Amino acid sequence: QSGLNQPPSASGTPGQRVTISCSGSSSNVGFNPVNWYQQLPGTAPKLLIYKNDQRPSGVPDRFSGSKSGTSASLAISGLQSEDEAEYFCATWDASLNGHVVFGGGTKLTVL
Amino acid sequence: QLQLQESGPGLVKPSGSLSLTCTVSGGPTSISGDFWAWIRQPPGRGLEWIGSVSYHGVTYYNTSLESRLSISGDTSKNQFSLEMTSVTAADTAVYYCARGTGSHFISYTWFDPWGRGTLVVVTS
Numbered sequence: 001q002s003g004l005n006q007p008p009s010a011s012g013t014p015g016q017r018v019t020i021s022c023s024g025s026s027s028n029v030g031f032n033p034v035n036w037y038q039q040l041p042g043t044a045p046k047l048l049i050y051k052n053d054q055r056p057s058g059v060p061d062r063f064s065g066s067k068s069g070t071s072a073s074l075a076i077s078g079l080q081s082e083d084e085a086e087y088f089c090a091t092w093d094a095s096l097n098g099h100v101v102f103g104g105g106t107k108l109t110v111l
Numbered sequence: 112q113l114q115l116q117e118s119g120p121g122l123v124k125p126s127g128s129l130s131l132t133c134t135v136s137g138g139p140t141s142i143s144g145d146f147w148a149w150i151r152q153p154p155g156r157g158l159e160w161i162g163s164v165s166y167h168g169v170t171y172y173n174t175s176l177e178s179r180l181s182i183s184g185d186t187s188k189n190q191f192s193l194e195m196t197s198v199t200a201a202d203t204a205v206y207y208c209a210r211g212t213g214s215h216f217i218s219y220t221w222f223d224p225w226g227r228g229t230l231v232v233v234t235s
Contacts, residue, residue, distance in 0.1 A: 044225040044227050044228050045158065045225055046224075047222065047223035047224075050221040056223065092217065092219075094218065096174050097174065099174060100173075102157060102158040105157045
């Protein structure tokens with residue numbers, strides 16, 4: 001079961017806009033909604049974006065998600081130091097009787 | 112606010128079995144709805160979905176782990192459990208439980224909230 005592809009790292013300075021990509025295939029990203037999770041250092045992952053572009057209550061509107069074809073993206077605008085975390089994309093893969101696939105994670109560093 | 116809490120032994124011997132329980136508390140939701148998942152994260156690595164159980168007992172397993180897995184729910188205790196047999200050092204990880212919510216179709220759900228996680232180390 002292959003995972004989704006994310007860049008291992010990303011960085012930006014405070015105030016900048018950063019995007020993190022997540023690529024998959026027609027059986028996962030191209031077929032089902034993508035969700036994003038934020039994992040602050042030493043803590044459990046937290047839901048950040050669901051159904052491609054929806055923000056749960058309490059998530060700042062600096063965070064936005066999008067999807068096109070077999071790729072999805074997470075954008076963070078007005079970067080803040082507290083955004084330094086690992087970000088994971090995930091979706092359901094319709095192959096092999098169905099299963100959840102995660103991206104390998106992107107470590108975001110705020111310079 | 113819904114909270115999930117993992118519990119179970121932190122050390123397991125190689126070739127033994129790993130058993131974890133997730134207790135759901137707070138909020139209006141019991142495990143008689145939604146999906147309930149186990150996800151793990153080896154030290155310094157990414158997330159791996161282990162499997163999920165639906166509110167009516169249907170299970171969905173990671174095919175790479177399926178032969179060693181059993182996930183079940185106990186609605187009377189608002190708990191769901193993971194059992195993994197024949198463990199090796201490769202099963203050392205932080206194990207999270209999470210609610211899969213948002214749809215009656217598992218493929219449209221997302222994980223929210225997550226438990227804090229429990230570290231399980233496989234060692235002799």
